[in-house]
Each structure stands twice: as structure tokens, then as C-alpha cells.
Amino acid sequence: MKHKKIITHIILGIASFLIAFPLLFALLKSTQSPGQVMSARLMPGDMFFRNVSRVWNNYSFYRYMANSMKISLVIMVGKTIFSFFAAFALVFMDFKGKKFIFGFIIVTLMMPTEMLIIGLFDVVSLQPAASAGEFFSWFIHPGKLLFEPVQYGFGWTDKAASIVVPFLASATAVFMFRQHFRNIPGSLMDASLIDGAGPWRFILHVLFPLSRNTIGALFVVQFVYAWNQYLWPRVIIRNESAQVIQVGLKALFGNSEGVEWGQVMAGSVITMIPPLIILILLHDQFMKGIAFSDNK
Amino acid sequence: MNTHSQYRSRVLPWVFLSPTLFILLVFLYYPAWQSIILSLFRSNLFLGTRQFIGLENFRNLLTGPLAPAYKQVFLQTLVFSVLVIVPGLLISLALASMTNSLGKHGKIYRILLIWPYALSPAVAGTIFSFMFNPDTGAVNTFLKQFGGLQPRWLDNPVLAFVLVVCGCIWKNLGYNIVFYLASLQNIPKANYEAAELDGAGVLRKFFRITLPLVSPVTYFLIFTNLTYTVFEAFALVDLMTMGGPMGPPPLDKAGLTTFLIYKVFQDGFGGSSNMGFAAAQSVILMIMVAAVTFLQFKYGDKKVHYGGE
Numbered sequence: 001m002k003h004k005k006i007i008t009h010i011i012l013g014i015a016s017f018l019i020a021f022p023l024l025f026a027l028l029k030s031t032q033s034p035g036q037v038m039s040a041r042l043m044p045g046d047m048f049f050r051n052v053s054r055v056w057n058n059y060s061f062y063r064y065m066a067n068s069m070k071i072s073l074v075i076m077v078g079k080t081i082f083s084f085f086a087a088f089a090l091v092f093m094d095f096k097g098k099k100f101i102f103g104f105i106i107v108t109l110m111m112p113t114e115m116l117i118i119g120l121f122d123v124v125s126l127q128p129a130a131s132a133g134e135f136f137s138w139f140i141h142p143g144k145l146l147f148e149p150v151q152y153g154f155g156w157t158d159k160a161a162s163i164v165v166p167f168l169a170s171a172t173a174v175f176m177f178r179q180h181f182r183n184i185p186g187s188l189m190d191a192s193l194i195d196g197a198g199p200w201r202f203i204l205h206v207l208f209p210l211s212r213n214t215i216g217a218l219f220v221v222q223f224v225y226a227w228n229q230y231l232w233p234r235v236i237i238r239n240e241s242a243q244v245i246q247v248g249l250k251a252l253f254g255n256s257e258g259v260e261w262g263q264v265m266a267g268s269v270i271t272m273i274p275p276l277i278i279l280i281l282l283h284d285q286f287m288k289g290i291a292f293s294d295n296k
Numbered sequence: 297m298n299t300h301s302q303y304r305s306r307v308l309p310w311v312f313l314s315p316t317l318f319i320l321l322v323f324l325y326y327p328a329w330q331s332i333i334l335s336l337f338r339s340n341l342f343l344g345t346r347q348f349i350g351l352e353n354f355r356n357l358l359t360g361p362l363a364p365a366y367k368q369v370f371l372q373t374l375v376f377s378v379l380v381i382v383p384g385l386l387i388s389l390a391l392a393s394m395t396n397s398l399g400k401h402g403k404i405y406r407i408l409l410i411w412p413y414a415l416s417p418a419v420a421g422t423i424f425s426f427m428f429n430p431d432t433g434a435v436n437t438f439l440k441q442f443g444g445l446q447p448r449w450l451d452n453p454v455l456a457f458v459l460v461v462c463g464c465i466w467k468n469l470g471y472n473i474v475f476y477l478a479s480l481q482n483i484p485k486a487n488y489e490a491a492e493l494d495g496a497g498v499l500r501k502f503f504r505i506t507l508p509l510v511s512p513v514t515y516f517l518i519f520t521n522l523t524y525t526v527f528e529a530f531a532l533v534d535l536m537t538m539g540g541p542m543g544p545p546p547l548d549k550a551g552l553t554t555f556l557i558y559k560v561f562q563d564g565f566g567g568s569s570n571m572g573f574a575a576a577q578s579v580i581l582m583i584m585v586a587a588v589t590f591l592q593f594k595y596g597d598k599k600v601h602y603g604g605e
Contacts (some may be wrong), residue, residue, distance in 0.1 A: 008394050016408035022423045040438045085312035094302040095309040110589045114527035118575040119327030169319035199303045228416035230531035246418040268422045275414035291478035
């Protein structure tokens, strides 16, 4: 028995090392001088802060970082709040057309943004109508609204709204909250009803405290998702000062001649840090939240 | 499931639902519909011209001079998906069940194995680009010291393809292991203890207990990994190979690592900026995703063991 455990530890240890190797490698190389980076040396150098500061200042990583941080936090919090309330209505409230609305939300699980970029690009980037009257005369005309390429959009090219607003709703999050709410004993709500508490008090005093793991798990899922976005910002953001960090990485080694790989590796390491911190901070809630939603 | 008594209100449910419904309608449903409409037009991103041409974009994809490239890309994406998903899921399940078998002593691996969940395809692509750069990359500098073998990693079609597969498997590991670990935690220990009393070995326990009991998660993961490899591998390809290099004939119609979503990007936002042509490809993707989802709902449920309540 003991013998078996040791073998398991050895295998898992080796696997952990192999999985971490590319990142450890990047971390080591980010500390080396341009000369050392090109050698096979795997000893840490002392150029880490120089590399980081070059990337931070010369390649505007401070700006990419701020942009990415802003959009990721807004998506993480906004999506979670909106989905919480949507799931609340689906589980705890009685209204007509519930099945249809649930279907309407859940079908979007199979509509990843990447698949929609062509249509989404026009909707987000085209200039809005000059006046409300002009917009309405287009909007109330079903032939034009539905059967011709879209005429007016939001005019959000290069604006943070373009990479935030389309992602504030999520079928995944609504679904996870719904699963979680359905497992909450009905007696809790009955007790709350007997006390004469309305939906708001029930949400605040009962539901919210019981949902910590699900919220924690969704914070991780949504932050990582928002932080790692690539294709959509690459397409919709043309102005470098509004760009996100993942696309900013490409600028670091866009011209393959004379790339300073030490700096590129420093850039990758910086890019990894925020989602890693969120994952480690919320690790327990994340694992519990996922385990719970899995237990259908 | 519990049946809840429910709050009744005419307005409140719609207040709660409206932000989600509005965003889904305006930024998912309408763009999806717009992609279908655009696929019937000849539309140029930069010139802003739009001309109705019926099904010509689809005809061009399936027959004519542009069709062989699309067929090759289609095939490549299929091979790529299988090569990423099958080994990726096997490795993940093996590592997760080993970690699970250690119980409390395996806690450290729960962090060491799942951290790639936070890894972005762009970072994975960047690190791989440096490690395997044929001239300045670390792997070749290392190899130079031992024998001098210098493979042209990212310039060689086969090696580039394999590297993108490896990068994608690496990136997915964290996600897959998270879900397998979560699912393994829900398997009652008693199952394993009973099997041990019967003298079942490690492999027997794995195939008779673990594998059947995680099958719902496996189905879920096949589906999510499929969308991942088809759609999100974009960043990996964009940073490592930009869709290239060209394969040997007959695979010389398109870059060997150009996958369906990369082709949508190239045709819609690249040189020719033919948005209608790219929209037609999006529509084909939608039909495929719809078909896979349908199959998953129709057949997935029956063959899968869902743990008892």
C-alpha cells in the first residue's frame, strides 16, 4: 500500500514539474540579459527588473495591464450580479413563459463569441444613427432590421465598452446559479416567507450567504475568461492605447528580427500573474463551486 | 430537486431578467442572425460595399477555386481536435484520479496541476514561440550542445502542427483536471473499498469504477474541449504560426495550422477583407455546433452514467 503511494507521488511530482516547466523556463529567462537569454543557461540572472521595466514602459504594458484589469473586473462582477438575479427569477419566481426564457438563455451556451465575430463586428463598430428619429424609422422596419445588413451600431471601436458590454451576460453563470439555487432546501424560503420577508430580504440574508462558493467559483471562471480574451479585442480594438494585455504580447515579438526574448518572457510572466492570484485566492471556493454544480 | 414555493410579482422577474436577456439578444442572437444575412452579401470591410449575391459565398466554399483550401482547413481542424482532445482527456483523468487516490496527502497537487487553468492561449503561444524558435529558441540552443540536431520547429509543417497540438493540450490540462477532480470527489469511497475487498487492482478499479462514473463529465469535457480547440486555439495559432507553414502536396492549399476560425479571421479581417465570405464560414460553423449539440442531447444522456441522487 505504502509502496503504491510513493510511486503515485513520484509520477505526480514529475507530471507537476513537466507541466510547470515552460512557465519556470519563462520565469528564468525573464531574469537574464540579452546575451544569456540566447544561451542554453538555465541559471537565474539579475536583469529581471530591467526586463520588466522595459516591457512596462517602452511597450506600454502599464496601459495594457490597466485596460485588462478594468475590463476583467467589470465583467467578473457585472456578469455575476446579472446572472445571480436572472437565476433567482428562474428558480424562485413565478411568471409566464419561464420555460421559453430558460431555453432562450441556455441555447447561447452553443454560441461562442468567436463564431459570431463577423456579425458582432458590425453591430458594435458601426456608427449609431444621427438622431433617435432616424434610428426608430430603421428599427420599426422589420424588412430592414432583419433582412438587410445592420445599418446602425454602437460606434464602440477602440472603446472599453466594446470588450465589456457584450460579455455581461452568460448562460454558464445563470446555469450554475440555477443548479445551486435548486439544491437549496425549500423550507428555507418557506421560513423566510412566514417571517414576512420579501424577495430582497431573502436574497440578502439567506441566498447570498449560501452562495459564496458559487460566486467565488464564478469570479475565477469569469475573470480568467475576460483576462484571456484575444480574438475579439484583436479585431475590434485598433488603437494601441485601448488594447488588452493578451494582444499586447504579440506586439512584443511582432518583428521577429532582433526580438529581445528576455523582455518577451518578462511580459508573459506579468500577464500570468493576475489570473493566477485570483485562482489561488479563491481556490477553495472554486473547487467547491465546480464540484457542487457537477453534482446534478 | 426541491420544489420551491415561489414569489409572485408581475414586474420583478422581468426586472431581474432584463439585463441578461437584453445583452443576449443584442450581442449574441442579433449578431448570429446578422452573420447569416451577411453570408448572402458580397461585403468588404474597408470599402463598406454590400451587394446581395444569394448563395454564391457558399457555392465558392464548396466548389470552385477556393474550395480545396476550405476542405483542407476543415480536415485539419478535425484532425487537430481529435489529437488535442483524446490524449488531453486521458492525461487529465489519469493525473486527477492519482491525485484523488492520495486523499488529503494529494492536496499540494490540486494547486500544482490546476494552475494552467489561469494560463491564456496567448501566453502559452508566446512561451512556445521562444522555446521552439528554430534560430534563437532555447530547445535548439540546447540541442546544439548535444549533437547539433537543429529541427526547423515552427517552419516545418509537421513539427509546427505537433507543437500547436502540444501547446493546446498543455493549455487545456488545468481546465480538464479541475472538472475531473470535482467529479472524482463525488464518487463514494465505499465503491473502491468494496473493490479492494474483492482483490481488484489499480487498473481494474480505474476501468470498472472511475471511468464509468466520470462519464458524464467526460461527455461535458469532450463538448467544451471541442469548442475550445475549434474556437479559442486562435490565439495559439496567431502567435505561433500565423496559420502557416504550407503543407506538402496535396496539403498545399492552405497553411497546415490554419483552422476554421483562423480562416474566418483571415478572410474577414485579413488581406481580402471579404466579410460575406467569412460570414458564410461562420454559418457553416453554426450548423456544425448545432449538430454536435443536438447529438449530445440526443445520445449523450442515454449512454452516460449519472450518479444516483
